[in-house]
Amino acid sequence: MSDTCQTLIAAAREAAGSAYAPYSRFHVGAALLMADGSIVTGANVENASYGLSLCAETVAVAKILSGSRGAVQAVAVTGGAPGEAGQGEHVTPCGRCRQVLNEIAQVGGTDPVIWCDGATGPLEMRLSELLPRAFGPANLL
Numbered sequence: 001m002s003d004t005c006q007t008l009i010a011a012a013r014e015a016a017g018s019a020y021a022p023y024s025r026f027h028v029g030a031a032l033l034m035a036d037g038s039i040v041t042g043a044n045v046e047n048a049s050y051g052l053s054l055c056a057e058t059v060a061v062a063k064i065l066s067g068s069r070g071a072v073q074a075v076a077v078t079g080g081a082p083g084e085a086g087q088g089e090h091v092t093p094c095g096r097c098r099q100v101l102n103e104i105a106q107v108g109g110t111d112p113v114i115w116c117d118g119a120t121g122p123l124e125m126r127l128s129e130l131l132p133r134a135f136g137p138a139n140l141l
């Protein structure tokens, strides 16, 4: 595993510790590596009206697009029971988060590497592999 992957997964696991997930008790953390070397993290934020819950990746993307709007080079995602992120199955971004992540890819002109944390080691793929033929600005009039 590269140092970058290790660092980003560690940041995602730490972020998972800040999850507000009293309903699913599934704590997710996301860490996004910016082109300037900084790391932006997010954790899932649930709601008693379950459908209003926000995924960790979406929280992190909202931070970026409402702030610096820098280019994202890599993303790490992890999840699990409290204190056990990364100790189970690989956690891949849900369908909605793939589309949300595609927006930062458009803004930064990148195709970020996505590292999905899991007990057997991280899965690595590009956003374009997770979301082929994505809907984007080119589809709009």
Ligand SMILES: O=c1ccn([C@H]2C[C@H](O)[C@@H](CO)O2)c(=O)[nH]1
Pocket (backbone or CB within 6 Å): 021, 024, 026, 028, 043, 044, 045, 046, 053, 054, 055, 056, 057, 092, 093, 094, 097
């Ligand atoms: O990519 C994902 C998938 C799920 N979750 C959250 C949503 C919900 O709070 C909990 C269980 O689905 O995990 C994320 O944060 N990211």
Ligand SMILES: [Zn+2]
Pocket (backbone or CB within 6 Å): 055, 056, 057, 058, 093, 094, 095, 096, 097, 098
């Ligand atoms: Zn999601």
